[in-house]
Amino acid sequence: MPKIVPIQAASLRIPASLEHLPQARAFVNSRSREFGLPAELGDKLDLVLEELLVNVGSYAYPGGSGELEIRCTLEGIVDRQASFFCLCLRDWGVAFDPLSISEREHHDSIDDMEVGGLGITLIRHMVDECTYRRVGDMNEFRACFVV
Amino acid sequence: MDIATEKKQACTLVSVAGRMDALTATEFEKACQLLIEQGERTVVTDFSDLEYISSAGLRSILASAKKLKKAGGSIQFCGLKGMVEEVFRVSGFATLFTITDTAEEVCPK
Numbered sequence: 001m002p003k004i005v006p007i008q009a010a011s012l013r014i015p016a017s018l019e020h021l022p023q024a025r026a027f028v029n030s031r032s033r034e035f036g037l038p039a040e041l042g043d044k045l046d047l048v049l050e051e052l053l054v055n056v057g058s059y060a061y062p063g064g065s066g067e068l069e070i071r072c073t074l075e076g077i078v079d080r081q082a083s084f085f086c087l088c089l090r091d092w093g094v095a096f097d098p099l100s101i102s103e104r105e106h107h108d109s110i111d112d113m114e115v116g117g118l119g120i121t122l123i124r125h126m127v128d129e130c131t132y133r134r135v136g137d138m139n140e141f142r143a144c145f146v147v
Numbered sequence: 148m149d150i151a152t153e154k155k156q157a158c159t160l161v162s163v164a165g166r167m168d169a170l171t172a173t174e175f176e177k178a179c180q181l182l183i184e185q186g187e188r189t190v191v192t193d194f195s196d197l198e199y200i201s202s203a204g205l206r207s208i209l210a211s212a213k214k215l216k217k218a219g220g221s222i223q224f225c226g227l228k229g230m231v232e233e234v235f236r237v238s239g240f241a242t243l244f245t246i247t248d249t250a251e252e253v254c255p256k
Contacts, residue, residue: 106239118202
């Protein structure tokens, strides 16, 4: 396990709803520029953020409302000439591990294709590392990209 | 996201530009629904100017494809590039649908 050292961090707390996606996107894009990340990472970050936010907004607080925290960190990996940019989403809703959803199977017919699970399939593909944990009443999903 | 439709002899060409995300994806589904109601059955979707697509976009595409198939029609795609092409490949949509480089290949006139 490589030793990780924090370099920069910033966080935003917003209501967990889809209408706040533009605000969340602007926050992450700004941090991405501030932390000097390559522009090519932009679409991947946008996609992972959207999939995670939609997930929390749709399922974390059924029949009610709650908060979502988005935390961006730049972490150095000691002994490696690389760093991690990590997007960490926290909510205080229903316990749910997106990684418990298995990889989607590819189908030859649109009749067999189902809509569920597409988001986590895309997240898994776009990130270099992702983890979920439940801490007390909080869900935390970390999606990291090697920079 | 901007959607333009053009009635051709062999198909209806739907050109989509911008970002197909959780905030905009239903517009594509509505556009397809309208075409089905108008009697269109062969839809070719040009994604040359589509910069971004998420799973919400894929869901709209799948829902539209299912409705078209039920009505006896079909949907094809062309002009996929960059992250849009990657998302189609990773999700399995690239093997599920007919995809060509240009609209002219499947719908010349």
